[in-house]
Amino acid sequence: MTTRTDALDTALRLVRAQTLLVRRFDARLSGLHGVSLADFTMLLRLGRASGGRMRRVDLAEALGLTASGVTRGLAPLERIGLVTREPDARDARVAYAALTPTGRERLREMLATAEETAADLFTGPTWADEDVALLAALLTRLDGGAVG
Amino acid sequence: MTTRTDALDTALRLVRAQTLLVRRFDARLSGLHGVSLADFTMLLRLGRASGGRMRRVDLAEALGLTASGVTRGLAPLERIGLVTREPDARDARVAYAALTPTGRERLREMLATAEETAADLFTGPTWADEDVALLAALLTRLDGGAVG
DNA sequence: GGCATGAACTTGAGGAGTCAAGGATCTCGC
DNA sequence: GCGAGATCCTTGACTCCTCAAGTTCATGCC
Numbered sequence: 271m272t273t274r275t276d277a278l279d280t281a282l283r284l285v286r287a288q289t290l291l292v293r294r295f296d297a298r299l300s301g302l303h304g305v306s307l308a309d310f311t312m313l314l315r316l317g318r319a320s321g322g323r324m325r326r327v328d329l330a331e332a333l334g335l336t337a338s339g340v341t342r343g344l345a346p347l348e349r350i351g352l353v354t355r356e357p358d359a360r361d362a363r364v365a366y367a368a369l370t371p372t373g374r375e376r377l378r379e380m381l382a383t384a385e386e387t388a389a390d391l392f393t394g395p396t397w398a399d400e401d402v403a404l405l406a407a408l409l410t411r412l413d414g415g416a417v418g
Numbered sequence: 419m420t421t422r423t424d425a426l427d428t429a430l431r432l433v434r435a436q437t438l439l440v441r442r443f444d445a446r447l448s449g450l451h452g453v454s455l456a457d458f459t460m461l462l463r464l465g466r467a468s469g470g471r472m473r474r475v476d477l478a479e480a481l482g483l484t485a486s487g488v489t490r491g492l493a494p495l496e497r498i499g500l501v502t503r504e505p506d507a508r509d510a511r512v513a514y515a516a517l518t519p520t521g522r523e524r525l526r527e528m529l530a531t532a533e534e535t536a537a538d539l540f541t542g543p544t545w546a547d548e549d550v551a552l553l554a555a556l557l558t559r560l561d562g563g564a565v566g
Numbered sequence: 567g568g569c570a571t572g573a574a575c576t577t578g579a580g581g582a583g584t585c586a587a588g589g590a591t592c593t594c595g596c
Numbered sequence: 597g598c599g600a601g602a603t604c605c606t607t608g609a610c611t612c613c614t615c616a617a618g619t620t621c622a623t624g625c626c
Contacts, residue, residue: 277536278529280554281439282459287561288436289482291429293614308582311430327604334437339583341606363591363604388425396559405556406428411544413435441584456612475574487613489576511574511621 284412291391298387303380310384312343313352313377316369323356323368334413340367352376432560439539446535451528458532460491461500461525464517471504471516482561488515500524 295307305313315332316322324332330340344367347353352373356366369377392402443455453461463480464470472480478488492515495501500521504514517525540550 274533274537276554277540277550278533280550280557281443281536281539282462283554283557283561284432284436284439285455285459286482287557288432290561291432295429306582307433311433314430325604334434336584337605338585338607342581342583361592361604365605385422385426388429389422391429391560392425394559401556402425402428404552406424406431408549408553408556409428409431409435411542412539413431413438444584454612473574484614485575486577486615490611490613509574509622513575 294391295384295387298383299380302383303376305380307384308343309347310377310380312340312347312367313369313373313380314384316353316367317374317377317381321368322374323366325358325364326367327364329367347373442539443532443535446531447528450531451524453528455532456491457495458525458528460488460495460515461517461521461528462532464501464515465522465525465529469516470522471514473506473512474515475512477515495521 292307295310299305299307299310303310311333312329315329316324326340326344327337329335330337333340335343344353348355351370354368354370356368358364358366440455443458447453447455447458451458459481460477463477464472474488474492475485477483478485481488483491492501496503499518502516502518504516506512506514
């Protein structure tokens with residue numbers, strides 16, 4: 271017998287879990303690589319995109335951010351040389367964000383840290399492999415079917 | 419065959435789901451009651467606490483925030499008269515945050531909106547009641563066993 | 567009683583992301 | 597081929613929350 275109250279509690283639990291999770295990732299990533307989880311996620315999306323580049327609008331959609339959030343988040347990554355700005359030959363409005371060679375390399379190192387952190391999160395007697403997959407599946411229903 | 423990559427993807431999905439979820443709650447709550455989800459969550463915790471009051475430190479823990487985050491978040495709620503500050507008779511360091519009668523009343527209205535929003539979130543052909551309960555259970559393992 | 571340690575809270579500075587507005591540029595219908 | 601409307605992106609002003617430092621109070625040890 272699930273009620274509206276349970277739905278609300280589930281939503282609030284999700285918010286709390288995210289807060290804690292972000293803190294853990296931030297601590298590790300900033301300690302070892304000087305980037306935040308948000309930074310890393312941006313780089314990861316670019317790394318997974320074909321050609322290592324994406325339009326800012328698509329990046330925003332993939333990250334669940336605003337276009338303006340992407341502009342602001344990308345700026346420091348451009349400053350430190352992990353990302354560059356590339357124009358589109360056919361449409362002068364769009365500015366691609368592209369990984370630099372350095373960016374790609376640094377991303378590889380960050381990825382190892384991030385995967386380790388994620389693995390730690392789901393470690394323990396209560397977590398089975400299927401549970402992680404199940405959680406992912408449930409969350410996918412909420413986040414509008416973002417690509418992996 | 420779950421891998422480190424799946425764990426990371428699950429974590430990132432959680433972050434994205436939260437972003438989207440918070441936006442929905444904020445839109446409804448601020449439209450109808452002029453508060454954010456963060457505001458509402460604070461009030462809700464107070465409302466559920468015995469006596470309608472809590473030490474700021476405990477509130478921080480319950481919300482997954484910093485003590486300083488609680489100070490900052492409570493300030494506007496005090497200004498608009500939903501919460502008051504109460505001293506502790508035995509320990510002059512602690513300042514309770516307590517719901518005012520107005521706060522309690524407004525909370526009741528907000529709760530209806532929030533529950534409705536949460537119910538909408540988990541509505542659709544893909545969501546069964548058990549799924550919501552399952553998600554809640556999985557999240558609880560992540561958020562350090564926060565109380566309901 | 568006096569002091570070291572630590573807990574509860576606040577505050578200044580700053581990071582991250584939002585919204586609303588504005589500047590280019592593209593596209594489509596005519 | 598031109599004007600209307602949409603799309604892509606940036607910017608200013610603001611909110612929310614963090615960290616680090618500081619204040620005030622409590623407690624235990626000698």
